[in-house]
Amino acid sequence: MSDDASESPAQGDAERERNPLAMETLVSLCAARGFIYPSSEIYGGIAGFWDYGPLGVELKNNLKAFWWRRMVRERDDVVGIDSAIISHPRTWEASGHVEGFSDPMVDCRTCKRRFRADQIEGERCPEAPKKRAVTDCDLTESREFNLMLRTELGASVDESTTAYLRPETCQAIFSGFKRVRESARQKVPFGIAQIGKAFRNEITPRNFTFRSREFEQAEMEFFCHPSESEEWFQHWLEVRLQFHKDLGIDESLLRTRPHASDELAHYARAAEDVEFLFPFGWQEIEGVHDRGDWDLSRHTEYSGKELAVTNEQTKERFTPMVIETSVGMDRTTLALLVAAYREEELDNGETRVVMGFHPALAPIKAAILPLSKKLSEPAREIQKELRKHFNVSYDEAGNIGRRYRRQDEVGTPFCVTYDFDSAEDGCVTVRERDSMNQERVAIDGLRTHLTERLEEGS
Numbered sequence: 001m002s003d004d005a006s007e008s009p010a011q012g013d014a015e016r017e018r019n020p021l022a023m024e025t026l027v028s029l030c031a032a033r034g035f036i037y038p039s040s041e042i043y044g045g046i047a048g049f050w051d052y053g054p055l056g057v058e059l060k061n062n063l064k065a066f067w068w069r070r071m072v073r074e075r076d077d078v079v080g081i082d083s084a085i086i087s088h089p090r091t092w093e094a095s096g097h098v099e100g101f102s103d104p105m106v107d108c109r110t111c112k113r114r115f116r117a118d119q120i121e122g123e124r125c126p127e128a129p130k131k132r133a134v135t136d137c138d139l140t141e142s143r144e145f146n147l148m149l150r151t152e153l154g155a156s157v158d159e160s161t162t163a164y165l166r167p168e169t170c171q172a173i174f175s176g177f178k179r180v181r182e183s184a185r186q187k188v189p190f191g192i193a194q195i196g197k198a199f200r201n202e203i204t205p206r207n208f209t210f211r212s213r214e215f216e217q218a219e220m221e222f223f224c225h226p227s228e229s230e231e232w233f234q235h236w237l238e239v240r241l242q243f244h245k246d247l248g249i250d251e252s253l254l255r256t257r258p259h260a261s262d263e264l265a266h267y268a269r270a271a272e273d274v275e276f277l278f279p280f281g282w283q284e285i286e287g288v289h290d291r292g293d294w295d296l297s298r299h300t301e302y303s304g305k306e307l308a309v310t311n312e313q314t315k316e317r318f319t320p321m322v323i324e325t326s327v328g329m330d331r332t333t334l335a336l337l338v339a340a341y342r343e344e345e346l347d348n349g350e351t352r353v354v355m356g357f358h359p360a361l362a363p364i365k366a367a368i369l370p371l372s373k374k375l376s377e378p379a380r381e382i383q384k385e386l387r388k389h390f391n392v393s394y395d396e397a398g399n400i401g402r403r404y405r406r407q408d409e410v411g412t413p414f415c416v417t418y419d420f421d422s423a424e425d426g427c428v429t430v431r432e433r434d435s436m437n438q439e440r441v442a443i444d445g446l447r448t449h450l451t452e453r454l455e456e457g458s
């Protein structure tokens with residue numbers, strides 16, 4: 001849960017120098033270029049909710065596909081599911097969320113705002129103007145405020161039941177454990193993974209998408225024998241840290257941080273975060289948790305259905321331990337945006353903005369740029385062929401330099417220019433984003449040429 005003190009911008013100078021990007025710069029680039037913008041923007045937005053535009057959705061989808069490939073497709077011991085957002089309400093009693101998923105909150109009756117109790121110093125409302133006397137602040141006692149979003153199921157008020165939008169995606173993995181294990185013919189140790197929306201009524205949504213009320217998680221719950229849980233915890237921590245490096249994020253912007261024992265969630269035996277250096281400081285993007293047998297034991301107790309397993313060789317019966325890896329897709333997308341942003345001074349004194357995404361994650365892989373509108377027909381033909389294989393854009397507006405800049409700013413790794421010689425020599429010019437090197441490539445071999453480069457290092 002949130003730790004507002006560490007989310008404040010008061011970071012050491014050294015850290016800020018390493019990541020000097022101003023969030024406002026990124027937020028406005030994201031809106032202007034269609035990565036991410038406020039939800040319901042024409043109504044003034046709604047705090048904690050964000051929409052992904054045409055480029056943002058491509059970037060996030062590429063991230064999700066990469067996670068799925070690494071965590072599910074490339075492993076024999078992990079299978080995927082996609083469960084409903086709403087579960088039986090008993091689920092959240094078993095998980096401990098109805099009782100315990102809360103922050104202590106204080107309301108100010110004067111300004112009508114609500115604050116986390118740990119943000120209040122003395123008797124003073126944090127929003128109070130300096131000249132207001134402390135006695136004019138009218139604060140309530142601290143009260144527990146449940147972070148789950150509630151809804152009603154059923155047509156009439158009398159018969160309706162309270163249900164919750166899931167605050168994490170993993171509970172359906174636990175309740176479906178037996179079904180998935182048997183249907184997928186898996187034996188412990190094995191894992192179940194899914195990507196999906198989660199909702200939390202965060203009191204202070206902030207830092208762009210970092211703390212949202214609706215967000216997406218990619219979670220994997222790995223079930224193992226109690227004697228092996230420490231080993232699996234270490235294994236998954238390493239695998240997950242490597243994943244973030246493989247996204248192209250520089251190692252100096254990543255670190256792991258073990259939780260102190262008083263920080264641990266009620267279910268956790270051990271936890272370690274993967275943190276990223278945002279412009280507002282080091283913050284969690286992923287948690288790796290040893291959840292013990294808490295979840296399966298609780299669901300057994302609340303549902304009355306036995307979830308233990310038997311080792312076929314030894315006949316030992318046991319409740320598996322769970323090692324969880326839980327990463328936010330929105331927070332990681334934000335980390336990718338922060339890590340990718342750079343400004344470069346060019347020889348002619350101009351500055352270019354480049355989003356240096358790993359090619360496998362870039363929203364657009366190649367842009368087709370005919371040198372003149374007169375060349376649109378053959379250039380469109382190339383686009384038509386390439387777009388069967390990856391996301392390709394087309395731009396014939398403005399001078400070529402400006403078109404390159406536009407593509408740099410959204411992180412397109414390759415620009416393909418069709419010029420007046422192309423019809424004669426059957427070649428196009430391919431310009432690479434980072435080096436700005438240009439080479440002549442035969443149109444016939446263009447797809448292979450680009451595919452090989454896009455796949456390098458992924």
Ligand code: ATP
Pocket residue numbers: 001002003168200202209210211212213214215216217284285286287326327328329330331332
């Ligand atoms: P925090 O302490 O920052 O609130 P948490 O420890 O409660 O996070 P977990 O419950 O471990 O987070 O959730 C796993 C992952 O889900 C987090 O690492 C993060 O990437 C993502 N996540 C959690 N809450 C939010 C949120 N409000 N907005 C965006 N992503 C979130």
